[in-house]
Amino acid sequence: MFFSQLGYYSLIFGLIFSFLLIFVSYKDLKIINHSINSKIISFVFFQLFFVFLSFICLIISFINSDFSNVTVYNNSHTTKPLFYKISGSWGNHEGSLLLCLLVLTLFIFIFLITSKKEPKKFRIITLLFQQIIIIGFFLFLLITSNPFSYLFPIPKEGLGLNPILQDPILAIHPPILYLGYIGSSIIFSSSLAAITQNYVNNKWAKNLKSWTVISWFFLTIGIMLGSIWAYYELGWGGFWFWDPVENISLMPWLCLIALIHSVIVLEKRSQLASWTLILCISSFTLSMSGTFLVRSGILNSVHTFANDPKRGIFILIFLFILILISIFIFFIFYKPITKDQKNFLYSRETSILINNWFMMYFLSVILIGTVYPIFLEVIADEKISVGPPFYNKLLIPFLIPFLILMAIGPNIKWIQDDIKLFNLRLIFLFLISVLISYFVLIIIGLNGLFTTFLIGVALYLLVTTISDFFIKKKINLSQKISHFGFSLLILSIILNGIFSSEISTNIKVGEKYKFKHGIIYFEEVKNFKKQNYISVVTTFRIKEDNKKEIFLKPELRIFNQPENITSEADIKINFFSDKFLVVNLVKGNEYYNIKYQTKPFMIWIWLSTIILASGGLINFFQRKLNEK
């Protein structure tokens, strides 16, 4: 009770600070000096403090199982383990928005204290734009999704958290993902501020790059965590399903990659300024549109909480205002850099521009595939879905030129390179890679020109990156690591796709099932009573030809509150291949429905994603070190 009240009033105080900040900053803009008014920084701190307090209050309400709070009542239960009581506080619509708001206020605070070298007006105007976003979130919370709504009479027991969300990885997946999504808000505000201050130059680009790589890092890790979770919890045994919810996280991700590259050109050569600005604005807009599509209930998924049309309309209006503001500022205030520089076709700049084009192509494929079904439903009242074949067909062929260019690009010099000096090493490596891929495929007993080339070019990127690393004197470590990670990722995905196999059958306890390469024995079923569910542990013995016998114990969890069954796949993780077994029970039937999968290189997919992301992190810290 008390904490709900405290949390609610802290939110209102936080909102009041927003208005105070706008007022103080406006006054401070007129004063010409170098440092910003210290009041501003302390106000930003107070705002952060109040939002943080409010967030803590929500967590305490969850820990205390205070069912007078509607959010707690809807998403918690007294028998739930403490860990999930805490993570449950952001595992719902209201709480997750509060977390977003917390990250928004945290980031603007960090921006202010780390940008002391930047011009004063630029900092203040960034703050003002960020406050517009923050006010939008405050109003959204307070008007349509108050996390501290009061419920009377107070129920004895809550409704419980959706059992599939009761998972350690899913507890940290939202906070990390938000760090990525919301990080792009700073990119958005600071780009608008830079436009109004005519500050779109290489100095600004330096500051922007840090925010871009760090947002991208968190977004990558956040997406990966969601993917790992889907792998073992949803029981489908894959890592990516081209589900609309996955797609909307991939769009800002691609946009940020394009931005990471184009901002280098702005930093080093003062070019591509307008393009970089457009990317800055779109990456945040795409993040917000994602929120809109998921939260309005237009896309049905785990992320859809109780639908309320008011929420959808609110986000839509908010999104509309943000887009209008940015378009207005971009067209009214923006003065392009007019430096007469010579451009040459064969240069690093061009290669980065081509990277950006590819990114935009990938992005538009995903955008159209995700949004088209929604439009068709509204316009023609037809319900359709766009599945993996669409994306595979449109994306995979373009990976071949993309990967080749990705290998060559970093070897081209800035400004202008000489085609004659185009080096033999690169051509040699290319031939070697394609040959290796060809022979490996023959040994495995597969063929196909397309697969040979696809694996060949992925290998090409891999060996080129490694050879660059050893040959070049001055290397860009973070780039090499990220490119290396990416080539490894693509290779693991291709091999995983080619060699995955799956068997599914229905089987009774004590029976055995023969398949092409072995036998599955269903040994036993045991029930255990756990804190808030009944655990049904099944034991399977699997003997595959020429391999050691393995035991897999997939589990079913039967929850009472809310009534639900989840299956926990049992996965034997191996360096080269995962053995994945998941069991399902059809109500009122003695048959167990099992799915046994062999998933090669699964662990490589996660590892290479971590390598890919760590490149971003390394870049961030290198920059911080260089500044000192």
Add this chain to the structure above:
Amino acid sequence: MYGKKVKLRVLFIFLLLISVILSIFLILKSLEENVVYFLSPTEIKNLSEVKNNKIRIGGMVKNKSIMINSDKITFVITDFKNEINVIYFGSVPNLFSEGKGVVAEGFLKDRNFLIAEKILAKHDENYMPPEVTEALEAK
């Protein structure tokens, strides 16, 4: 008449436009080929012809219709007006049970019979396909 720079720029914009148009054309073309339509049992009964493309059917699993043996699962999807028999070889999601909402993806044999490749049930105990909600309200 125009400088080299202007010519280069025009060429650049021209190339950009062409590649944009080409890629949009490509995207729309494969969209057409790879779309999966979502239908209710009633809509299937009213189809003029049974085509050979992949579809999704949404509805409720009819009570006492699930039959399982060692290699297949058969059940009936109903929207309380019409029914479709489904045969499926593969693994089912956890929340697949009688009286609950379900979506089956596969190929139609005829107007009464679907060979499913994939069964989807949502991850929430309260989920019901929108078509079924409408059908229930109409009842």
